[in-house]
Amino acid sequence: MKQDRENGFPGKYTFSSLIIIGSVIIVLIITIMGIVYFQNKLHATGLSKDNLYSSYDKHYAFITDNVDQDFWNEVYSGAFDKGKSQNIYVERFGKYLFEDYNKNEILRMAINGGVDGIIFEGDADPETEELINSAVNKGIPVITVLKDSSRSLRQCYVGINSYNLGQEYGKQLLKMKDKDIKRVFVLVDEKNEDSSKNIILLAIRETIEKELGKDHGLDIEAVVVDNENAFSSEEAIRDIIMDSENVPDVMICMNATYTQCAYQSVVDHNKVGEINILGYYDSDNILNAIKKGIIYSTISVDTKQMGNLCVTALEEFELTGHVSEYLPVDTKMITPDNVKEYIREE
Known part of the structure; x- marks a missing residue:
């Protein structure tokens, strides 16, 4: 062994040390990648470092189908920005769950979670109307957006004429x-x-x-x-x-x-x-x-206006107990x- 070292060949302890150092480097790389991924996820959900630990006055759920994601991302952005300006957290409810749930299942989760308000892409499904009525009867105001559930007890519809x-x-x-x-x-x-x-x-x-x-x-x-x-x-x-x-x-x-x-x-x-x-x-x-x-x-x-109006409608109803049944969105x-x-x- 002594002769090997004198001839420049690494001994078994040196080789083991290289393996340990290599393993530590790999673990560090994986850890850093995990931190970056987690931070990106937080940013995607609106939970940046600045607002992760913030205390919001209210929590609204934003719920839509999984189709037309580009469109809904822009509407959500308008709602989120408007909410943030009034110390309200608007959450893209159910977006980052590990399983796929349909719109009504997510609506039920939001109701059971006791959110302060719901922004929801409506439809004429009787189950949807029943869930909206359940939310309203529990004191959770509901705003339908783009598509209406006109036979439900929803407070307001934000959409296109x-x-x-x-x-x-x-x-x-x-x-x-x-x-x-x-x-x-x-x-x-x-x-x-x-x-x-x-x-x-x-x-x-x-x-x-x-x-x-x-x-x-x-x-x-x-x-x-x-x-x-x-x-x-x-x-x-x-x-x-x-x-x-x-x-x-x-x-x-x-x-x-x-x-x-x-x-x-x-x-x-x-x-x-x-x-x-x-x-x-x-x-x-x-x-x-x-x-x-x-x-x-x-x-x-005007997707930004659409999201903005949804939060405005919830706030108006909260403050006055009333809100216009229909708020139109600009088109061109x-x-x-x-x-x-x-x-x-x-």
């Missing part, structure tokens, strides 16, 4: 007169059984009839699309496009997921120019598709003429 939305889509159809369109499909959510889709259809038809008369020759119909997840929506929209006997000239998409799926399917199946898309939301992909002429136009919703139409104003610089 369905008739105005239909009128805007109708005006866009009138601008397509030179495209010789005959068949128009309005893609609607199968879960949305309230009156909003009927109001939108009515507004589209009345806008067309006011300009062209009752014999306008347009076949405008609602087509129900599975909105359980992006894949099911994509499959349903692809089937619509591939049905050669009933292919539409125009598809009016009532949410961001439908718009993205329609745009992708039209490109994938070489239907650009044959099928016109009236979209919803203003993601980068949608704006670029308008610039390229793949999407005709899209409705842009983005077309090829003005799309450059909205495309974000990379």
